[in-house]
Amino acid sequence: MSYTEEQLRAALAEGVAPGSPDVQQIVRRGRRIRRRRRAGLTLAGLAVAATASLGVQGVLVGTAQVVERPPTTVTVSAAPGLPPENKQALPPAPLIASESSARVPAEKTVKFRPLSFFTSYRIVCADPDAWVIVRTRRQGGTVSRCGPKGMTMSENKESAPSGWLKRTQEFEVWVLPADAPILSPRRGTGPDPYAGCTVARKDVGWCDGEYLPMPLVRQPGALEKLVAEIRSRPGAWAVGVYDRADATDPVPTVTHTITVTPTE
Amino acid sequence: MDDGFDSFVVQRYDRLRHTAFLLTGDLATAEDVVQTALAKAWVAWGRIRTNPDSYVYRIVVNTHISWWRRKWRDEVPSVDVPERPDPHDFTTEVVRRQALLMAIAGLSRSQRAIVVLHYFEQLTLTQCAEVLGCSLGTVKTQLGRALKRLRVDPEIQPAEVER
Numbered sequence: 335m336s337y338t339e340e341q342l343r344a345a346l347a348e349g350v351a352p353g354s355p356d357v358q359q360i361v362r363r364g365r366r367i368r369r370r371r372r373a374g375l376t377l378a379g380l381a382v383a384a385t386a387s388l389g390v391q392g393v394l395v396g397t398a399q400v401v402e403r404p405p406t407t408v409t410v411s412a413a414p415g416l417p418p419e420n421k422q423a424l425p426p427a428p429l430i431a432s433e434s435s436a437r438v439p440a441e442k443t444v445k446f447r448p449l450s451f452f453t454s455y456r457i458v459c460a461d462p463d464a465w466v467i468v469r470t471r472r473q474g475g476t477v478s479r480c481g482p483k484g485m486t487m488s489e490n491k492e493s494a495p496s497g498w499l500k501r502t503q504e505f506e507v508w509v510l511p512a513d514a515p516i517l518s519p520r521r522g523t524g525p526d527p528y529a530g531c532t533v534a535r536k537d538v539g540w541c542d543g544e545y546l547p548m549p550l551v552r553q554p555g556a557l558e559k560l561v562a563e564i565r566s567r568p569g570a571w572a573v574g575v576y577d578r579a580d581a582t583d584p585v586p587t588v589t590h591t592i593t594v595t596p597t598e
Numbered sequence: 599m600d601d602g603f604d605s606f607v608v609q610r611y612d613r614l615r616h617t618a619f620l621l622t623g624d625l626a627t628a629e630d631v632v633q634t635a636l637a638k639a640w641v642a643w644g645r646i647r648t649n650p651d652s653y654v655y656r657i658v659v660n661t662h663i664s665w666w667r668r669k670w671r672d673e674v675p676s677v678d679v680p681e682r683p684d685p686h687d688f689t690t691e692v693v694r695r696q697a698l699l700m701a702i703a704g705l706s707r708s709q710r711a712i713v714v715l716h717y718f719e720q721l722t723l724t725q726c727a728e729v730l731g732c733s734l735g736t737v738k739t740q741l742g743r744a745l746k747r748l749r750v751d752p753e754i755q756p757a758e759v760e761r
Contacts, residue, residue, distance in 0.1 A: 336749050336750065342698060342717050342748065344695065345695040345699050345702070346699075346702070346717050348695060350612075350615065350625065353612060356633075357608070363633060363640075364636075364638070364639075364641050366637075367637055
């Protein structure tokens with residue numbers, strides 16, 4: 335027995351009880367998505383911000399010691415290039431944790447115990463064109479150039495996940511040389527990141543010989559594969575975490591979105 | 599945001615929900631898929647407002663596929679059209695439709711998406727390819743396989759159907 339296309343259409347069209355959309359709930363959900371994306375972009379360095387403490391190529395970034403949960407004052411010595419405190423925080427927040435490396439590609443996992451909902455981060459690189467890839471468990475992560483003045487980004491009450499203050503948090507920072515084969519994050523912002531690729535390999539997140547940003551942070555093994563292809567070379571960089579218990583929102587907003595604040 | 603998004607949702611919600619139901623086979627999941635798709639559409643509304651349908655269909659299909667991968671990896675749907683029901687049974691037509699729907703549920707995710715988009719949403723095959731992010735040839739091949747599996751013959755006209 336065969337069916338006709340008409341029968342197929344009729345079967346598909348068979349009634350589903352009508353529903354009523356909750357537009358407000360959809361919009362609220364959309365706002366949450368937007369906040370998460372902004373938080374991700376923040377970590378990737380949307381901020382064209384930062385202090386003038388590093389913008390020079392060849393600066394030596396030393397090592398720094400991670401100390402978790404200091405009282406409310408500076409307890410670690412800042413790596414060269416990392417300011418001892420984030421003056422954009424309100425009040426200025428001390429460095430509570432940092433990691434650094436003298437080579438690229440390199441990965442460091444930064445662990446810290448937040449003291450407030452307004453934890454801020456800073457990444458500085460000797461090479462402003464170095465690729466910085468941040469991977470977090472909650473947001474996936476992002477990919478961006480380090481920038482001539484490094485990056486500064488901060489959490490707020492909306493971006494911090496539940497239990498933020500109750501446990502040690504961590505994220506991975508990978509810094510890759512400027513010539514790493516990564517497609518510009520601007521490409522692939524449409525629904526299909528592989529659109530326009532002549533040769534695409536979705537198993538490794540690869541498009542015409544270069545790696546797409548999203549698979550690098552979301553597809554297990556893709557970033558590791560890319561790193562394995564890159565020759566290790568000198569390239570100093572550091573990441574710092576700033577916080578204090580009495581921190582307040584430096585830029586209160588009505589909608590409480592992630593705030594990216596340029597440092598002085 | 600009052601720039602057409604609300605009216606788009608009101609106008610398209612039931613249809614999208616129906617589409618998602620055909621894809622997922624579960625009304626609660628369908629509503630969640632549609633709400634997720636519309637929330638993403640809200641975020642991108644500024645650049646998709648002139649032609650939001652394609653974007654929303656794409657999210658619905660991709661969300662369905664990604665959720666299937668995450669949640670229903672172990673599900674093994676029926677792939678065969680059940681035996682033909684008794685032609686003298688007054689419920690024959692209903693049973694036939696149910697059989698067809700069950701068979702649709704047994705298609706692969708991409709085949710099901712093509713069948714639903716083409717025969718329910720009435721998208722052209724080119725539009726299906728656009729939504730699914732694949733070539734027209736792939737859509738045609740997949741649709742042909744799906745129809746064969748469903749025993750739907752495009753050559754047969756309603757009048758010729760065996761009753």
